[in-house]
Amino acid sequence: MRTMSDFNADPWHFHRRELAERTVLALTKGPTKALTLFAPRRKGKTEFLRKDLTPAAEKEGHVVVYISFWDPLEPLALLVDALEQAVARKTITGKAGAAVRRITPKLKLSAKLPGTGAGGEIDLSQIPPETRTSLVAHVDTLLGRLEKPKRKTILLLDEVQELARRERDEGLVAALRTSLDVRSDGLSTVFTGSSREGLRTMFSASKAPFFHFGSQFDLEPLGDEFVDHLIARVLELNGTALDREVAIEAYRSLGRSPYHFRALIEDIVLRPDLSIEDALVAYRRRLAAKQGYDTFWLGLKPLHRALLGALATEYPPFGAEASAMIESETGKEPAKSTVQRALASLADQGIIDRWDGDWRFADDELRIWLSAERV
Ligand SMILES: Nc1ncnc2c1ncn2[C@@H]1O[C@H](COP(=O)(O)OP(=O)(O)OP(=O)(O)O)[C@@H](O)[C@H]1O
Numbered sequence: 001m002r003t004m005s006d007f008n009a010d011p012w013h014f015h016r017r018e019l020a021e022r023t024v025l026a027l028t029k030g031p032t033k034a035l036t037l038f039a040p041r042r043k044g045k046t047e048f049l050r051k052d053l054t055p056a057a058e059k060e061g062h063v064v065v066y067i068s069f070w071d072p073l074e075p076l077a078l079l080v081d082a083l084e085q086a087v088a089r090k091t092i093t094g095k096a097g098a099a100v101r102r103i104t105p106k107l108k109l110s111a112k113l114p115g116t117g118a119g120g121e122i123d124l125s126q127i128p129p130e131t132r133t134s135l136v137a138h139v140d141t142l143l144g145r146l147e148k149p150k151r152k153t154i155l156l157l158d159e160v161q162e163l164a165r166r167e168r169d170e171g172l173v174a175a176l177r178t179s180l181d182v183r184s185d186g187l188s189t190v191f192t193g194s195s196r197e198g199l200r201t202m203f204s205a206s207k208a209p210f211f212h213f214g215s216q217f218d219l220e221p222l223g224d225e226f227v228d229h230l231i232a233r234v235l236e237l238n239g240t241a242l243d244r245e246v247a248i249e250a251y252r253s254l255g256r257s258p259y260h261f262r263a264l265i266e267d268i269v270l271r272p273d274l275s276i277e278d279a280l281v282a283y284r285r286r287l288a289a290k291q292g293y294d295t296f297w298l299g300l301k302p303l304h305r306a307l308l309g310a311l312a313t314e315y316p317p318f319g320a321e322a323s324a325m326i327e328s329e330t331g332k333e334p335a336k337s338t339v340q341r342a343l344a345s346l347a348d349q350g351i352i353d354r355w356d357g358d359w360r361f362a363d364d365e366l367r368i369w370l371s372a373e374r375v
């Protein structure tokens, strides 16, 4: 069956076909009802879900529902809208994979709920509190209609840690967990997140709503084959043969971020006279200016600056080297509790994230910029 995803083929996309097929198999035929996929920002999670996993699942006849919670709209609205569409699609068989669309403020629900307007219509941009409970129950009804043991439905819940942010969504999260538990024969789920701490609060902290629900795996960075793929596309496009070694070095120096490497390649395509090295220098400058790293850095407290400097150099935050760096910035040898408080504050600001017991930069590009320019 030809699906929408085939028509949207992106020649610059480097497929992770094997991983996608393995994941679909595990979710539909294996014992796994849910998987949690982690990778830092801009490492290709969404691309993997949309351009690899979705077509691989649709090829096998499964229905895929994608929801990104990285959206200013309420999670409840996003869920109801996506599930209503999927239910509609599932009954008109064969028309899988509709393109992502903006939510229409007025959605006609497939059932009349208490508290909704005439004809079961609801304004998703403003859910009245009295309608919440019935909408949460409606989510379960919709999931029930999507549950089919043979042609499974796979829910892709992107940036799922955002669901755990607001107290008012606690009821939704608990109900979702129960629904997915009960319906695991015909429904499976892939959760993704770019914050380890965020995912921990959802999946592994002792009071986590999805405590040990399914297994976790890390999306590995794309290997050097990704660079080969882009080199081949550039050659096809304008006949420029890029130096493989230099390109690979550039990719690694950009923290193996497919996002930044593609942006660099775009620059090179626009200015073929530029060498990869020069394009890289220019790109880094532009990026630092755009992200406002300079301003950000200057605005930090000296203690925080020194601590980030230590982390960028890969010194353990409580070690002697970090302590010396802090002392030279602040003039005082830091107490352990001071370092602890500073780490917590940097984590609260989303600058660092805990990962396998270590503190790391949430934005790897900031770490690269710091180690190249500041430390
Ligand atoms: N497999 C790939 N092939 C080609 N380009 C890719 C691939 N994966 C990612 N990219 C590039 O990297 C960019 C970022 O990828 P994506 O949005 O999937 O990352 P993410 O991990 O979901 O990030 P975020 O946490 O910010 O949502 C894409 O817009 C695309 O340009």
Ligand SMILES: [Mg+2]
Pocket: 045, 046, 047, 158
């Ligand atoms: Mg994403």
